[in-house]
Amino acid sequence: MSKKILLLSTGGTIASAPTEHGLAPAADGRELLSRIAPSVQQYQLESEDVLNLDSSNIQPEEWQVIARRVYQRHLGYDGIVITHGTDTMAYTASALSFMLPQIPIPVVFTGSQLPLADPLSDAWENLRDAFAMAASGQPGIFLCFNRKVSLGCRAVKVRTTGFDAFESVNCPYAAKVDSRGLRINPSVVRPAAGLCQLKDQLDCRVILIKLTPGFNPDIFDMLLGMDYRGIVIEAFGIGGLHFIHRDLVSKLQKVTEAGISVVVCSQCLYEASDFSVYETGKRILEKGVIQGRDMTSVAAVTKLIWALGQTQDPAQVRAFFETDLAGEITLD
Numbered sequence: 001m002s003k004k005i006l007l008l009s010t011g012g013t014i015a016s017a018p019t020e021h022g023l024a025p026a027a028d029g030r031e032l033l034s035r036i037a038p039s040v041q042q043y044q045l046e047s048e049d050v051l052n053l054d055s056s057n058i059q060p061e062e063w064q065v066i067a068r069r070v071y072q073r074h075l076g077y078d079g080i081v082i083t084h085g086t087d088t089m090a091y092t093a094s095a096l097s098f099m100l101p102q103i104p105i106p107v108v109f110t111g112s113q114l115p116l117a118d119p120l121s122d123a124w125e126n127l128r129d130a131f132a133m134a135a136s137g138q139p140g141i142f143l144c145f146n147r148k149v150s151l152g153c154r155a156v157k158v159r160t161t162g163f164d165a166f167e168s169v170n171c172p173y174a175a176k177v178d179s180r181g182l183r184i185n186p187s188v189v190r191p192a193a194g195l196c197q198l199k200d201q202l203d204c205r206v207i208l209i210k211l212t213p214g215f216n217p218d219i220f221d222m223l224l225g226m227d228y229r230g231i232v233i234e235a236f237g238i239g240g241l242h243f244i245h246r247d248l249v250s251k252l253q254k255v256t257e258a259g260i261s262v263v264v265c266s267q268c269l270y271e272a273s274d275f276s277v278y279e280t281g282k283r284i285l286e287k288g289v290i291q292g293r294d295m296t297s298v299a300a301v302t303k304l305i306w307a308l309g310q311t312q313d314p315a316q317v318r319a320f321f322e323t324d325l326a327g328e329i330t331l332d
Contacts, residue, residue: 012085055085079134
């Protein structure tokens, strides 16, 4: 019996057409399906339009819209494919990884670097592969692009124009497509272990800061006055922050004592941060910051937005970050 798959469209390049102001979303889900249908006849396909936006305009409020639609519809399908613009696709996929724990079916994000209507578009390949992953029976939130499937919480956009736009960072790919077909990596894909829940409360009072030499710590006083509840910092290397000339460590102590959750990751895309190695890192651990370990900045930001939506208790937020919820972090 053929698998029943739902296509949820949200706009993005894959659905775009030229306008006098540049590319803008135009095609709806039905048109996307009508174009791709001849090459995916082995599935029972249906479509729904959720949004029609350039993904730069998809923010936490839109994550909630998408997550709620997936939750409402997931029991009637073997899998769901979500077409989405590439610019923030990794953020949305990561956010849904936390908002829809124990989702029992594959939910696969995909898109393209060229519109589907372009004769050279990568959309055809990405959609075919995404439908194959959606029909695989492997539960979870995934991002499919350029014949590779990442966990939603490990994907990062690393190229602006290349068709190999996404990588799975610090985690093997969940699946790849080659001459042997769709090959699942069972060490990455985890089985659902309970009933799916919708945990869609979010708190977007979170900011990401990338440290540079000479960074002025007084900016944290401004953030205190702006009612931010969470801060993600991309530190140097394995976990360095300066405290000579400009004492960032003391300022972070003030921030954490005010009840703000601070997560510190590395600016390096690959491998884990470890703040136990150098004096600079040990100093901030003593001030109550949370180690991001090998999480991507995308996952750290989305997880913190989600965690603060569940609780305002810094101890509970820390507990969330010390737990691997969706494959987003490697714990010792």
